[in-house]
Amino acid sequence: MPAAIFRLRRIAHFAKDNSYPNCYAGSPKAEFSDQSAIRQLFICFMSSAESLERLEVALTPQERFEEYLQSRGQRQTKPRKFLVETIFAQHAHFDADELIEKLPRKGEPDYVSSATVYRSLREFVDAGLLNSFQLDGRTVYELDYGYPQHDHLYCTRCRKLIEFRSESLVETRDAAAAEHGFRVTGHRLIVQGVCRECAGSRRKKRKQDLV
Numbered sequence: 600m601p602a603a604i605f606r607l608r609r610i611a612h613f614a615k616d617n618s619y620p621n622c623y624a625g626s627p628k629a630e631f632s633d634q635s636a637i638r639q640l641f642i643c644f645m646s647s648a649e650s651l652e653r654l655e656v657a658l659t660p661q662e663r664f665e666e667y668l669q670s671r672g673q674r675q676t677k678p679r680k681f682l683v684e685t686i687f688a689q690h691a692h693f694d695a696d697e698l699i700e701k702l703p704r705k706g707e708p709d710y711v712s713s714a715t716v717y718r719s720l721r722e723f724v725d726a727g728l729l730n731s732f733q734l735d736g737r738t739v740y741e742l743d744y745g746y747p748q749h750d751h752l753y754c755t756r757c758r759k760l761i762e763f764r765s766e767s768l769v770e771t772r773d774a775a776a777a778e779h780g781f782r783v784t785g786h787r788l789i790v791q792g793v794c795r796e797c798a799g800s801r802r803k804k805r806k807q808d809l810v
């Protein structure tokens with residue numbers, strides 16, 4: 600299998616598992632059978648309805664990361680480059696193990712060792728490319744560079760993270776900070792609860808129980 604198609608297939612599975620169903624319509628075989636289908640699939644990732652709109656940034660994620668490496672006297676490597684490319688192909692919330700699961704296996708093209716994945720993720724956070732936060736004892740990562748600041752609703756049943764932006768929340772935060780002479784460097788709000796789909800399936804189940 601050509602490396603590019605192989606890579607896209609990995610990314611497609613990643614998107615599917617991270618609730619980007621609109622990128623995965625039709626049979627997987629048909630999607631990868633010709634170049635135009637692959638292009639379509641790729642465009643779909645870049646404009647997924649599940650994500651917030653990306654911000655305009657001066658440097659590409661690769662360039663930004665290279666700058667960071669240079670400032671530390673380090674060099675870009677093929678595995679790091681591949682990881683930046685894979686992660687920035689779409690916006691998702693993932694932990695290290697979920698990412699490893701989607702990457703090529705040992706012996707396949709573009710294989711990256713788990714140790715390199717763990718180390719690179721820490722570097723990406725340090726470089727400002729990714730955000731990381733703790734959730735249910737996991738370290739969850741998501742894009743930061745070129746992606747707007749946002750908060751999350753977290754479904755404790757299906758573990759889905761829904762993103763939202765709120766100006767009034769930011770205003771309340773800034774007002775509270777100003778009152779205390781506090782300099783804000785950032786915040787994270789994760790609202791726990793049950794998503795529409797999970798609440799719906801429970802209601803249905805209750806109805807069935809009553810019959």
Ligand SMILES: [Zn+2]
Pocket residue numbers: 754755756757758759793794795796797798
């Ligand atoms: Zn749910």
Ligand SMILES: [Zn+2]
Pocket residue numbers: 692741749750751760762
């Ligand atoms: Zn998010």
